Amino acid sequence: MYYPVSALLMECLILSVAESKDSYGYEISQTVKRVANIQESTLYPILRKLEQSGFFTTYSQEYQGRRRKYYHITDAGRRQLQFLKQEWAAYRDEIDAILKGAPHHE
Amino acid sequence: MNKESYLAELERYLRRLPKEDHDSAMEYFTEYFDEAGTEQALAQLGSPRQEAEQLLQNLLQKQVQTPKEHKTGNIILLTLLAICAAPIAAPIAIAGVALVLAFLLVIACVLLCVVLFAVAALLVGGKLLLRAFFALPSSVPGALVIAGTGLLFLGISILLILGCIWLFRLCTVGIGKWTHAMMQRKKVH
Structure with missing residues (x-):
């Protein structure tokens, strides 16, 4: 993708991946890489920050003989995600409106 | 380079981190190798040194932003320093x-x-x-x-x-x- 993904939008994406069911590092990484050219060394610290901010809790689980660290979204994480989604929707709508040539009247 | 030598080198660079951060980061990269497979992981990741440098830089940034106690502590320290350092002429007078x-x-x-x-x-x-x-x-x-x-x-x-x-x-x-x-x-x- 040509447009860079900002740090806040990245948080929004990561929280979204784990919203409906718990997710693990590789899955989150592969999902956000569909829109963002992001290094693991950049992605991992964001995950860690989200965990330390109380938006994620983590637990380890065996999967086919290997360990996976699962990320579970907390209530605070859901509130943050809802806020970020609203902000994104407002941002996207304004961008779309401008791209469609709507003048600014208020 | 294989999985073991890559992770060993990465660990060497991350030794400066606090134990908890170090262990967590190593866990993440080990898991990445397990999920992606050694060949693909090596292809996608940068060199251990590059990854470690980026990690240290990013982790440090995140830490600076989150804990507020550090900031107030710094402000108190700076204020004390300013009081002690600046009006040296007044006590002498x-x-x-x-x-x-x-x-x-x-x-x-x-x-x-x-x-x-x-x-x-x-x-x-x-x-x-x-x-x-x-x-x-x-x-x-x-x-x-x-x-x-x-x-x-x-x-x-x-x-x-x-x-x-x-x-x-x-x-x-x-x-x-x-x-x-x-x-x-x-x-x-």
């Missing part, structure tokens, strides 16, 4: 004024002591002269000795008082000249 006042006080005390001694000598001399007058009927030489001693004391007293007056004048003139000189210097500045 206060110390200087105190020193001058102490010096003046010492001079005043010395003058007072000399004056008291002179007054005491005056009283003793007067008393001895009076005593000599009363001793005259019983012993003329004795009375003369006593009168001589009394006169000696009177003389010492008068000399001391004159000396005091001279010293006092010297001091006041000296201080006056000195303050005048200081004023002049300040005016020049």
Whole structure:
């Protein structure tokens, strides 16, 4: 993708991946890489920050003989995600409106 | 390079991190290798050194943003430093004024002591002269000795008082000249 993904939008994406069911590092990484050219060394610290901010809790689980660290979204994480989604929707709508040539009247 | 050597090198670079951060980061990269497969992981990741540098930089940034205690601590520290460092002239000025006042006080005390001694000598001399007058009927030489001693004391007293007056004048003139000189210097500045 040509447009860079900002740090806040990245948080929004990561929280979204784990919203409906718990997710693990590789899955989150592969999902956000569909829109963002992001290094693991950049992605991992964001995950860690989200965990330390109380938006994620983590637990380890065996999967086919290997360990996976699962990320579970907390209530605070859901509130943050809802806020970020609203902000994104407002941002996207304004961008779309401008791209469609709507003048600014208020 | 294989999975083990890659992770070993990465671990070496991340050794500076706190144990919890270090373990967590290593866990993430180990898991990445397990999920992606060694070949793909090696293809996608940068060199261990590059990844470690980026990790350290990003983790450090995140830490700076989150804990607020550090910030207030820093502000208190900076304020203390500012208070200690900046107005160094004010304490020195206060110390200087105190020193001058102490010096003046010492001079005043010395003058007072000399004056008291002179007054005491005056009283003793007067008393001895009076005593000599009363001793005259019983012993003329004795009375003369006593009168001589009394006169000696009177003389010492008068000399001391004159000396005091001279010293006092010297001091006041000296201080006056000195303050005048200081004023002049300040005016020049």
